[in-house]
Amino acid sequence: MSKAAPEFYDVDMPIRSFVTKRLIGVKSGDTVQEAARKMVEFNTASLIVLDDDGEVVGFFTDTDIKKKVVAEGLKPDMPVSDIMVTDLITTDINSDIQGVLELMADKNIRHVLIKEDGDIVGIVTFSDLIDVERQKLGTYISR
Amino acid sequence: MSKAAPEFYDVDMPIRSFVTKRLIGVKSGDTVQEAARKMVEFNTASLIVLDDDGEVVGFFTDTDIKKKVVAEGLKPDMPVSDIMVTDLITTDINSDIQGVLELMADKNIRHVLIKEDGDIVGIVTFSDLIDVERQKLGTYISR
Numbered sequence: 001m002s003k004a005a006p007e008f009y010d011v012d013m014p015i016r017s018f019v020t021k022r023l024i025g026v027k028s029g030d031t032v033q034e035a036a037r038k039m040v041e042f043n044t045a046s047l048i049v050l051d052d053d054g055e056v057v058g059f060f061t062d063t064d065i066k067k068k069v070v071a072e073g074l075k076p077d078m079p080v081s082d083i084m085v086t087d088l089i090t091t092d093i094n095s096d097i098q099g100v101l102e103l104m105a106d107k108n109i110r111h112v113l114i115k116e117d118g119d120i121v122g123i124v125t126f127s128d129l130i131d132v133e134r135q136k137l138g139t140y141i142s143r
Numbered sequence: 144m145s146k147a148a149p150e151f152y153d154v155d156m157p158i159r160s161f162v163t164k165r166l167i168g169v170k171s172g173d174t175v176q177e178a179a180r181k182m183v184e185f186n187t188a189s190l191i192v193l194d195d196d197g198e199v200v201g202f203f204t205d206t207d208i209k210k211k212v213v214a215e216g217l218k219p220d221m222p223v224s225d226i227m228v229t230d231l232i233t234t235d236i237n238s239d240i241q242g243v244l245e246l247m248a249d250k251n252i253r254h255v256l257i258k259e260d261g262d263i264v265g266i267v268t269f270s271d272l273i274d275v276e277r278q279k280l281g282t283y284i285s286r
Contacts, residue, residue: 040206070179070208075218
């Protein structure tokens with residue numbers, strides 16, 4: 001086998017090891033401005049939205065902010081509940097990478113919430129999956 | 144050589160074949176709202192900014208909008224010149240992929256403007272470089 005051809009990870013691997021368990025969230029009554037500040041602070045492009053019981057009731061990304069607030073010429077003082085997506089796309093923590101990549105492609109999304117025993121416990125982004133490749137690219141470059 | 148290990152592209156390859164020559168731009172006097180609309184319309188996360196002579200005078204991304212407008216609680220009716228980055232990071236169209244990846248890593252950026260004969264003629268994004276890998280991943284999945 002050539003040293004110049006790094007191996008891919010196995011797409012049958014469970015998604016489990018790619019899941020970020022530190023979910024960054026806001027309350028549904030928080031303003032879009034507060035949410036944007038939190039996104040900048042934590043350097044993230046997406047946030048989950050929680051109700052008063054700590055239940056995940058929504059999700060949104062940079063694109064929702066750009067499309068539903070900035071492109072509409074609005075001041076970001078409306079609650080995040082006005083821009084959040086409530087039709088949450090999730091997959092089980094035991095899904096394999098291939099299934100998650102197919103889900104992302106089917107739904108044209110780059111973030112998937114991860115459930116374990118029915119509860120949302122984390123998130124996987126397209127970048128998380130690609131970062132593995134980038135690391136290999138880095139390895140390749142450093143050779 | 145194993146069939147299961149797709150080959151990487153050669154990092155000594157010139158960046159030329161990865162350059163998007165269709166640059167999406169706004170005028171420096173256009174509002175952030177107008178810019179956001181254009182970004183949504185063209186499904187892009189970055190825009191170049193042109194002066195009245197058609198010269199590129201700035202650049203900005205989703206993150207600049209989020210950080211400088213939304214997180215500050217502002218209405219997006221200010222000109223894009225208020226949020227654009229004027230210290231443009233460019234590289235020559237004859238640079239190799241390795242050089243561009245190193246530039247992105249050094250400057251912590253995901254978009255690099257491309258010059259040919261001293262003029263800005265296009266852009267390369269980190270996603271553009273990664274998309275090649277994604278296509279291979281797709282190929283791998285479909286086997």
